[in-house]
Amino acid sequence: xxxxxLGYGNLGRGVECAIRQNPDAVLxxxxxxxxxxxxxxxxxxxxxxxVDDAEKMKDEIDVLIICGxxxxxxxxxxxxxxxxxxxxxxxxxxxxxxxxxxxxxNSAKKGGKTAIISVGWDPGMFSLARMYANAILTDGCxxxxxxxxxxxxxxxxxxxxxxxxxxRQYTVPVKEAVDAVRAGENPALTTRQKxxxxxxxxxxxxxxxxxxxxxxxxxxxxxxxxxxxxxxxxEEELKANHSAIPHGGSVIRxxxxxxxxxxxxxxxxxxxxxxxxxxxxxxxxxxxxxVCRMNKEGMTGCKTVFDVPxxxxxxxxxxxxxxxxx
Amino acid sequence: xxxxxLGYGNLGRGVECAIRQNPDAVLxxxxxxxxxxxxxxxxxxxxxxxVDDAEKMKDEIDVLIICGxxxxxxxxxxxxxxxxxxxxxxxxxxxxxxxxxxxxxNSAKKGGKTAIISVGWDPGMFSLARMYANAILTDGCxxxxxxxxxxxxxxxxxxxxxxxxxxRQYTVPVKEAVDAVRAGENPALTTRQKxxxxxxxxxxxxxxxxxxxxxxxxxxxxxxxxxxxxxxxxEEELKANHSAIPHGGSVIRxxxxxxxxxxxxxxxxxxxxxxxxxxxxxxxxxxxxxVCRMNKEGMTGCKTVFDVPxxxxxxxxxxxxxxxxx
Numbered sequence: 003x004x005x006x007x008l009g010y011g012n013l014g015r016g017v018e019c020a021i022r023q024n025p026d027a028v029l030x031x032x033x034x035x036x037x038x039x040x041x042x043x044x045x046x047x048x049x050x051x052x053v054d055d056a057e058k059m060k061d062e063i064d065v066l067i068i069c070g071x072x073x074x075x076x077x078x079x080x081x082x083x084x085x086x087x088x089x090x091x092x093x094x095x096x097x098x099x100x101x102x103x104x105x106x107x108n109s110a111k112k113g114g115k116t117a118i119i120s121v122g123w124d125p126g127m128f129s130l131a132r133m134y135a136n137a138i139l140t141d142g143c144x145x146x147x148x149x150x151x152x153x154x155x156x157x158x159x160x161x162x163x164x165x166x167x168x169x170r171q172y173t174v175p176v177k178e179a180v181d182a183v184r185a186g187e188n189p190a191l192t193t194r195q196k197x198x199x200x201x202x203x204x205x206x207x208x209x210x211x212x213x214x215x216x217x218x219x220x221x222x223x224x225x226x227x228x229x230x231x232x233x234x235x236x237e238e239e240l241k242a243n244h245s246a247i248p249h250g251g252s253v254i255r256x257x258x259x260x261x262x263x264x265x266x267x268x269x270x271x272x273x274x275x276x277x278x279x280x281x282x283x284x285x286x287x288x289x290x291x292x293v294c295r296m297n298k299e300g301m302t303g304c305k306t307v308f309d310v311p312x313x314x315x316x317x318x319x320x321x322x323x324x325x326x327x328x
Numbered sequence: 329x330x331x332x333x334l335g336y337g338n339l340g341r342g343v344e345c346a347i348r349q350n351p352d353a354v355l356x357x358x359x360x361x362x363x364x365x366x367x368x369x370x371x372x373x374x375x376x377x378x379v380d381d382a383e384k385m386k387d388e389i390d391v392l393i394i395c396g397x398x399x400x401x402x403x404x405x406x407x408x409x410x411x412x413x414x415x416x417x418x419x420x421x422x423x424x425x426x427x428x429x430x431x432x433x434n435s436a437k438k439g440g441k442t443a444i445i446s447v448g449w450d451p452g453m454f455s456l457a458r459m460y461a462n463a464i465l466t467d468g469c470x471x472x473x474x475x476x477x478x479x480x481x482x483x484x485x486x487x488x489x490x491x492x493x494x495x496r497q498y499t500v501p502v503k504e505a506v507d508a509v510r511a512g513e514n515p516a517l518t519t520r521q522k523x524x525x526x527x528x529x530x531x532x533x534x535x536x537x538x539x540x541x542x543x544x545x546x547x548x549x550x551x552x553x554x555x556x557x558x559x560x561x562x563e564e565e566l567k568a569n570h571s572a573i574p575h576g577g578s579v580i581r582x583x584x585x586x587x588x589x590x591x592x593x594x595x596x597x598x599x600x601x602x603x604x605x606x607x608x609x610x611x612x613x614x615x616x617x618x619v620c621r622m623n624k625e626g627m628t629g630c631k632t633v634f635d636v637p638x639x640x641x642x643x644x645x646x647x648x649x650x651x652x653x654x
Binding site: 016019020023024044096100103130132133136138139141184186259265266271272276277280283284306308309311312317323325 | 510595600611
């Protein structure tokens with residue numbers, strides 16, 4: 003399958019790496035909003051083109067993986083390109099998924115193309131874990147814990163504070179809460195009881211540290227509902243110890259079966275990721291395979307991970323899968 | 329959906345319980361090889377019929393869940409009934425799946441029916457976990473650990489030894505091995521390094537305990553390759569402490585991404601089950617929903633969990649799923 007990448011940040015670079023790990027995938031072009039001459043990619047011999055030239059390439063690309071941000075890029079880009087290409091995105095604004103789905107569906111159907119939105123690990127693999135577990139254990143409770151990992155959104159929020167040069171925020175699940183859920187205790191947990199937040203902040207020389215710390219801890223939505231710890235560190239320390247982008251977490255469903263709910267069960271899906279964007283990219287490339295197959299079979303319009311038969315993600319045949327992995 | 333149960337042992341009873349937890353499912357009949365008058369089921373008003381009468385009910389049942397054993401029942405029953413009914417089974421003899429698949433496929437296609445074989449947790453949910461993880465992390469290692477839980481096959485093997493009245497065998501994963509795998513160390517593990525076996529044995533009065541213990545520990549395939557511990561206990565103790573049928577385990581894949589495999593990732597799917605048959609039954613009922621939908625859409629023949637779009641398992645609509653679980 004010939005893959006195009008639209009947007010060359012951490013995620014786009016991750017997709018480029020993932021393509022090299024899939025012998026049936028080829029990178030055909032990278033599209034950027036920057037000046038193409040300024041963008042150096044890792045793969046030799048592959049053109050970097052202006053995003054304005056993307057449509058011209060529509061017959062040379064089997065699937066376009068759109069690597070923009072969910073806030074402003076994807077709501078525009080995915081519907082726009084879904085009429086010309088089979089597309090995949092990692093749209094992750096949970097509350098706006100129904101609206102995004104409708105827009106992309108409309109556009110993809112118009113062009114006879116197939117789109118899969120909200121692919122990655124959450125939404126994505128975590129959604130699948132929630133869905134399968136809910137279908138199996140109909141009487142139960144769901145829990146999702148994130149981390150320990152870097153939250154890009156929270157790091158950005160800190161960086162916008164006056165006097166902050168750079169920052170890295172880690173979301174950390176509360177061990178006692180995770181243990182209670184794993185033990186099948188079905189605890190009722192507040193936001194504060196589930197996660198804590200750790201902030202590593204580089205401040206400007208002479209900045210009012212106490213004020214920065216107060217602004218972080220009282221920031222609505224982002225920090226007020228959490229126990230937050232702020233560490234001021236040097237730029238060198240940030241670079242040395244906090245430049246990786248790890249993440250992960252667990253989806254746990256605990257439920258009951260039996261005539262009187264006498265038996266308890268715990269289903270857990272968990273991820274420990276050294277690189278959030280590279281793992282997300284690996285999921286995107288597996289779904290790129292699925293989107294090509296679904297389009298060939300005439301399944302057009304917008305889909306999500308819930309609609310994709312698992313076998314479509316794999317390079318193995320049905321026969322091989324049954325023999326080796328069933 | 330109107331469900332028939334064929335075979336009323338632990339698994340059949342589990343399916344009966346699971347049906348009560350799914351408002352869109354109704355139990356229509358239980359078919360047994362025993363004298364129907366001798367079989368008391370948990371649900372009032374539902375007929376218990378001879379297995380010989382099953383075919384007569386073919387227009388009154390949407391899906392038949394076949395709850396026989398994999399050794400001799402399912403290889404005959406599933407192909408037989410797949411021409412009359414949409415069927416689900418939990419065939420778990422991994423090496424014989426390709427052959428069973430071909431037989432069931434042939435029969436289901438002849439009757440225009442849909443069959444899903446090897447549904448449960450392994451094969452079943454564990455297979456899905458292996459498959460998704462393999463599609464995402466193409467460069468990695470797979471590990472499956474089972475337990476701590478009761479292995480019916482190993483318990484039966486002990487019961488066949490002279491002088492043994494009853495027995496319960498627990499498969500136990502080796503903690504150090506699981507920890508190393510979770511840490512992403514990709515260890516090479518022998519059979520002995522992955523699991524130990526604990527046997528609780530009730531012996532006849534005056535039996536030669538040393539001989540029984542020796543026979544267990546040296547039994548080929550079942551015990552020789554494992555560190556096995558044998559405890560002789562009283563019948564009362566077995567009944568009091570070992571009558572539950574818990575099981576579970578973990579599927580772990582650990583792999584690398586990046587230009588030079590510089591980032592490691594660990595995907596884990598794990599189950600802790602108080603009742604192995606009731607959990608398996610809950611999976612079967614979710615797939616019963618899928619088999620009905622697939623048949624209505626004209627997708628006939630034999631399928632496995634790899635072929636079923638996840639959304640087909642859920643009672644929720646696509647719209648609800650996207651809103652609530654994506």
